[in-house]
Amino acid sequence: MNLLEAVRLVAARELKVKLRDKTFLFSTLFFLLFAAGSTILPALIAGGSSTVAVAQSSPYEGRLRDAGLKVRIAEDPERLVRDGDADAAVVDKGAQPEVLAMKSAPNDVVRALSSAPEVRLLNPDAVNEVAAFLVPAMFALVFFFTSLTFGIQIAQSVIEEKQTRMVEILVAAVPVRALLIGKVAAGGILALAQVALIALVSVAGAQFTDDAGSLLPLLAPAMSWFVPFFVLGFVVLAALWAAVGALVNRLEDLGNAGMPVQLAVMLPFFLVIFLNDNPVAMRVLSYVPLSAPTAMPVRLFNGDAAGWEPFVALALLALAATGALLAGARIYEGSLLRTNGRTSWAAAWRDRELRSV
Known part of the structure; x- marks a missing residue:
């Protein structure tokens, strides 16, 4: 069995398990209801015409x-x-x-x-102030919660397989690297599908608002770029979470072991939220791998990014995703079969190096 076939087999198994998980299904339903309610309820509460x-x-x-x-x-x-x-x-x-x-x-x-006076707009293409605040928050929240939720689920899945000794059976059937890539691929497919459903529900609900006709055309380019940035950013974090899961043997240890990855997710989230009105900071953040999935779409929405910038930022993010997969695979392979307590990052890295010699 070659690597591609093994990855496909692992990803299919992960998808079947997740789609039968009631917690995942209820969480997806909750997010869809929340997206629908946040767009439709304000219009309903406002009531109809007098x-x-x-x-x-x-x-x-x-x-x-x-x-x-x-x-x-x-x-x-x-x-x-x-x-x-x-x-x-x-x-x-x-x-x-x-x-x-x-x-x-x-x-x-x-x-x-009432008779309204004639109004002449000096900057008709300026983004509405409310939209300028909500759009960065929306992109940041979607990437933050989705990557964190699915990343932790990937780590938990690895730990559960280690606790039940299932991992020993899986390693005997497929390469260890295929396990990592398959879990990341399945998590990415589910995360992207969930985000797409939420986006569709939000867009449909936005039709009930008065500003839909002017806001949606502005959002379209940013949302189309958000998809590839989201996928590559998710790969970076999912690979790291899978490695974290391989380092520990108990779910209780996941919080401490995963703290560096949590900080790597939280820091860009708060930077984009609080610095979205700072052009220099946003330009820098749009090229940093873990903040680019939110910072670059925000700059595209505001019209601050040149046409070539998203391509360069996406290329840098692709390199970071490749590096994260390689590094995560090395840590994963060096710690997956260890069952004698928590493994350090350095020990897992050395163990993989010794076994490859």
């Missing part, structure tokens, strides 16, 4: 309908408001309209009747 009562031949009927409000013609518009059949009524009061409501002013009716 129903406005006006008299026959009211001069304000056209303006109210053009604003998307529901208009009802009545002989006594005020009566409809008092009876709860209309949210507001618009009546003539001299040269100005008067809005009648029960407890609070209906803002959508007031806006429809």
Whole structure:
């Protein structure tokens, strides 16, 4: 059996196990519900358009309908408001309209009747301030939680195989390196599928908002670049998590052994969140392997990156992913069959070197 066939066999096994895992299925469902709720609920809570009562031949009927409000013609518009059949009524009061409501002013009716001054935008392509804050947070959160969640699951899977001695059977059937690559490949497929589902649900839910038409075209280039950056960044972290899992024999030791990898994930996450308005810092972060998956798409969204920059950053990330796989495989091979307590990184590296001589 060659390496590719072994990797495919291991990845298929990991996928079958994960797709039957209720914890994974419930977590995916939770994230989908959260994505749908965060986009759809605000629009639902805001409610629909107000129903406005006006008299026959009211001069304000056209303006109210053009604003998307529901208009009802009545002989006594005020009566409809008092009876709860209309949210507001618009009546003539001299040269100005008067809005009648029960407890609070209906803002959508007031806006429809107000005369807005002409506005000339000096920077029409500027990104909305709210979007400029939420988009970096979105990319950072998706990469942070997905890579951390699936990375820890990969490490736990390795530890469980060591505890049950299953790893000895697997090593006898396939090369050790194939185990590592297969686990990383399966985790990457599941993580990317989960992110894609969340993105689809979020985009569908965004159609309920008023800003969807202007925001989605700006997000499209950044989201398309986010996919390859996410995949390569995930490979870096997944290879390291698999190596961490091979270093220990108990799930209780995973927290201490995996602390360096957790810090490697958390530090870029907070840097992108807090420094996203600093062009110099973001330019540097977009070339650092563990922060590039979030920093570069953010710069593309803001229009701060030149056309050649994502290609260079992606090439550097690909080199880092290759290096992480090679280093992770060496640590993995040097510690996977050790069952006499926790193995240090240096000992695993030396053990692999001695066994290769």
